[in-house]
Amino acid sequence: MLLQLNHLMETEIILFGASGHCKVVVDILQSNQKIITAIIDDNPKTQILLGIQVVHSENFILQKHQKCIIAIGDNAIRQQIVQRIGGDFYRAIHPKAIVSGFSKIGTGTVLMPGAIVNVDAIVGEHCIINTAAVVEHDCVLEDYVHLSPNVSLAGGVIIGEGTHVGIGAKVIQGIKIGKWTTIGAGAVIIKDVPDYAVVVGNPGRIIKSKKSI
Structure with a gap:
């Protein structure tokens, strides 16, 4: 079943990449009282990160109004994902x-x-x-x-x-x-x-x- 997160409030964020860098981004957002609704990652071994659901990209549709951060440390990969998904990006x-x-x-x-x-x-x-x-x-x-x-x-x-x-x-x-x-x-x-x-x-x-x- 596709996860269509079309009910997000302004303070809710989607993250891409379930890595150590992502953990730091989660901490920053939660320190600012933001809600991370889901983390998108294609590693099947990772299902939960810091208590947040990790969703495979095939089971996810990014809506135009949804805010997101590419929580990946590698600069080239971060650029590739930005160019692929577009979206409404958020600073942390x-x-x-x-x-x-x-x-x-x-x-x-x-x-x-x-x-x-x-x-x-x-x-x-x-x-x-x-x-x-x-x-x-x-x-x-x-x-x-x-x-x-x-x-x-x-x-x-x-x-x-x-x-x-x-x-x-x-x-x-x-x-x-x-x-x-x-x-x-x-x-x-x-x-x-x-x-x-x-x-x-x-x-x-x-x-x-x-x-x-």
């Missing part, structure tokens, strides 16, 4: 995140506990700003960017679409990082980085190019 901001009223946060984006987004920063759609990550003033993050825990971006940093910045990495002010780039854990970025690069170390150095996603 933990109550203990600090977000300037002069910043902009795109739909589908998730901010975890202790994350900081400072004045005039722009965070695109379907991004992940993980635990205690810092996005300083005038930074620009394009869509599908993932900042891991304890990442620090100084003022005016620009990060291209789909880039993943590893745990504890640091980026000095005014740096531009290209799209679909991977910045390794603990890297220190002191010069611009091109598209599709893989960068590690202190100072950061390019060790290979992914060519594409």
Whole structure:
């Protein structure tokens, strides 16, 4: 039987992806008194996550008015699902995140506990700003960017679409990082980085190019 969730209230959310990342998104939403009606995932072994029903995608129809979040950490997969399902996406901001009223946060984006987004920063759609990550003033993050825990971006940093910045990495002010780039854990970025690069170390150095996603 198809699950047609056409009775949702404004505060009820559907999540896609029953993973560890999804658990954090559930916690954020519940901290904001939101209701997660269902989690959509194709793993037959997962039927319940944190007490919430997990529904196979074949048994689900997303209605146009329903709000959802793609709760998957992989940037490329998150993009693929967004492009496939469309929908009315919802942003999740933990109550203990600090977000300037002069910043902009795109739909589908998730901010975890202790994350900081400072004045005039722009965070695109379907991004992940993980635990205690810092996005300083005038930074620009394009869509599908993932900042891991304890990442620090100084003022005016620009990060291209789909880039993943590893745990504890640091980026000095005014740096531009290209799209679909991977910045390794603990890297220190002191010069611009091109598209599709893989960068590690202190100072950061390019060790290979992914060519594409």
